[in-house]
Amino acid sequence: MTMSTSTNSIKKLSSKNIVSPKGFKAAGLHCGLKHKKKDLALLVSEVPASVAGVFTTNAVQAAPLKVTKEVVYTTKKMQAMIVNSGNANACTGKQGLQDAQTMQTLAAEKLGIAANLVGVCSTGVIGEIMKMEPIIDGIQKLEPKDNLESAIDFAQAILTTDTVMKNTSYSTTVDGKEVIIAGVAKGSGMIEPNMATMLGFITTDAKIEADVLQATLADITNLTFNAITVDGDTSTNDTVVVLANGLAGNDTLTPEHPDWHHFYYTLKTVAEDLAKMIAKDGEGATKLIEVEVEGAISDEEARKIAKSVVGSPLVKTAVFGCDANWGRIIAAVGYSGAVVDPDKITIQIGGATMVENGEPVPFSEDELIQLLKMHEVKIYVSLGIGEGKGHAWGCDLTYDYVQINASYRS
Template sequence: MMTEWEEQSFIWPKGYTSDAVHAKLRYSKLDVGWLVSEVPAAAAGVYTTNQFCAAPTAITKQLIQKKHTLQALVMNSAFANACTGEQGVKDVSQEQQWVAEKLAITPDLVGVASTGLIGSYLPMAKMEKGIQALKQTSNTLLTEAILTTDTKTKTLCLTATIGGKQCTFSGFAKGSGMIHPNMATMLGFVVTDCQIAPDCLQTMLSTLTDETFNQITVDGDTSTNDMVLLLANGVAGNQEVTTEHEDYPLVKNLYHLLLTELAKMIARDGEGATKLIEVTVDGAKTKKEAQAIAKAIVGSNLVKAAMFGNDPNWGRIISTIGATSATFDPNKVAVQLNEITVVADGQPVAFSEQAASKSLEQEIVFVHVDINAGAHSGKAWGCDLTYDYVKINATYST
C-alpha cells in the first residue's frame, strides 16, 4: 500500500559511505571526493548533449549503458577534464584504477565525474594523493567538494516505506553557470538503499528528466561534462521495485520531487542570481509546446533582466511566447505576474505597476501564462540576469 514520504536532514542511505578532501586542485576548498556502496548498485544516467562530451562523462555513460551497475563514484571540482583528448581518457582510467585498488573492486564499477575549467589536464599527482586520502565515513562533505561557482550546497533527503521496508532517498547536485540542459549542465545524483530494477530506474530517470532538469536554464549554455545519475543498492531489503510493483507510483513520485527540487535549487543559485523565476504555462495544444514556451520565457535575457530590475514589462513575455513555434491564437493569451493579471485575451489589462514592481522584489517570481489552445501544461525554472553574472563570467579562468 502506498504511503507518503518524509523529509529529513541530509544523510546517506544504508550501505553508502563517503568522504572528501582538499587535494589542492584549488586554493582552499574541498575538491576531491567519493561515494561508495557496500555492494554493487543498480545505476541509471542521463548525460550532456554537448558534442564536446568530457572524458569522465563519456566513460561513465559507457559503463552504465553496458552493465547498469556501479559501486563507487569519484568526483573532483576545479578541472573538467574536457577537451583533453586521449590523455583525458587515460586519466579517467587511472582514477578508476586507483579507486578500484583501494576498494578491492573492479575498475568497471567506478564512475567518474568532473567539473570545472574546460581544456586543462587533471593534475594527476594531486588526484592520486587526494584519492589515497579518502576514507569511508558517514560525513557528507562530498556535497561541498563538487561545487564550483555555487554559493551553497544543494541537497534533499526523503524517507518512505517501500515494500514494508524504510528506504532513504538522498539527492545532491551542483550547478550555477552554463545551465541550459538538454540533458543538464550540472552534476546531479540521487542514491537510495531501495532495491529497484535497473531498467525501471533508467526509464524513470529518462522520463522525469524532461520535466525537471531539462526545464531549467540560467544562461543558455550547455556544458561539456555534466550528468544526472541514480544509484539503488537494495540494502534496505525490500522486494525489487519494477513498473508492475504496487509501490512503483510512490517511487516515481519520490524521484519526481527530488529531481524537481534539485533542479529548482540549481536555477535559484544561478551565477549572480537574486531570485528564482518559475513559469507555468497552461492551455497549450501539447505538453511539449507548453514546456517549450515556459523554458523560452525563463531563458529570455530580456525577461531575466526585467525580473532583476523588478520591472513588470509583460511585453517581453508576450514577445517571447510569439517567437516560439507553438500553435495558439494571440487574441486568447493571458499573463499573470505573481497572480496580478497583466494581459487578458491578448490585450493589456489595467494594473498597478507600483504594486506589480513591489511583488517582483520577492525571492521567487511566479509567471503564469494561459495559451487557451488546449489542455496541456508545462513548467520551467530560471533566474534573473544580474550585473554579478557578467563579473563572474568575465574573469572565470583568469
C-alpha cells in the same frame, strides 16, 4: 513536513544528505586542484547498485563521461563514484581519457572493487590537462563514512562557482518498508538543458533493476533537470547518476508494482528539488523565476513555452530590474515555436493579471514592483487552446553574472 498526492504521502527528511539511504558512504577533501577549497570526493555503496544515468547532449563530451557511460550502459551496476572539481578534463584528448581511466582504476584499488563498477565525474575549467599528482595522492587519503560530516564534505568538494550546497532527501514506503531517496548536486553557470553544467548524484536503498531505473530517470529528467536554464549554455560534463542498492529490502520495483507511484513521485521530488536549487543559485542570481504554463495543446508544448519564457534574457533582466514588462513575456511565448492563439493568451506575474485573452488589463505598477522584488517570482501563462501543462525554472540575469564569467579562470 509531509507532501501528499492522491495516492501517497512522502516525508521530507530533516537530515538532507547523500548518505541517508542505507549502505552509502561519502568523503570529500582538498587535494590541490583548487587553491583552498575541497576538490575531490568519493561516493560508495556497500554493495554494487543498479545504476542509471543521463548526460549532456553537447557533441563535445569530456573524458569522464566516456568512462561513466561505459559503466552505466554496459556494466549497469555501479558501486562508487570518484569526482573532482577545479578541472573539467574536457577537450584534453587521449591524455584526458587516460587520466579519467586512472582515476577510475585508483578509486577501485582503494576500495578493493572492480574498476568497471566505478564512475568518474569532473567539473571546472575546460581545456586544461588534469594535474594527476594531487589526484593520486588525494584518492589514497579519502576515507568514506556514513555520517553527516562526510556527506557535507562530499557536497562541498563538487562545487565550482556555486554559492551554496544543494542537498535533499525524502522517505516513502514500499512493501511496508521505509525507502529513502537522497540527492546532491552542483550547478550554477552554463545551465541550459539538455542538460545543464551540473553534476547530480542520487542515492536510494530501493531495489530496482537498472533498465527500469534508466527509463524512469530519463522521464523524470525531462520534467526537472531539463526544465531549468540560467544562461543558455550547455556544458561538456553534465551528468546525473542514480544508484539503487536494494538494501531497503523491498520487492523489485517495476511500473506494475503496487507501490510504484510511491517510488516514482519521491524520486521526481528529489530531482525537482535539486533542479530548483540549481536555478536559484545561478551565477550572480538574486531571484528564482518559475514559469507555469497551462492550456497548451500538449504537455510538451507547455514545457517548450515555459523554457522559452524563463530563458529569455529580456525577461530575466526585467525581473532583475523589477520592470513589469509583460511584452517581453508574450514575445517569448510567441517565438517559442509552440502553437499559440494570441487572442487567448492570459499572463500573470505573482498572481496579478496583466493580459487576459490577449487584451491588456490595467494593473498597479507599484504592486507589480513589490511582487518582482521578492526572491521567488512566478510567471503564469494560459494558452486557452488545450489541456497541456508545464513548468520551467530559472533565475534573473544580473551584473554579477558578467563579472563572475569574465574572470572565471583568474
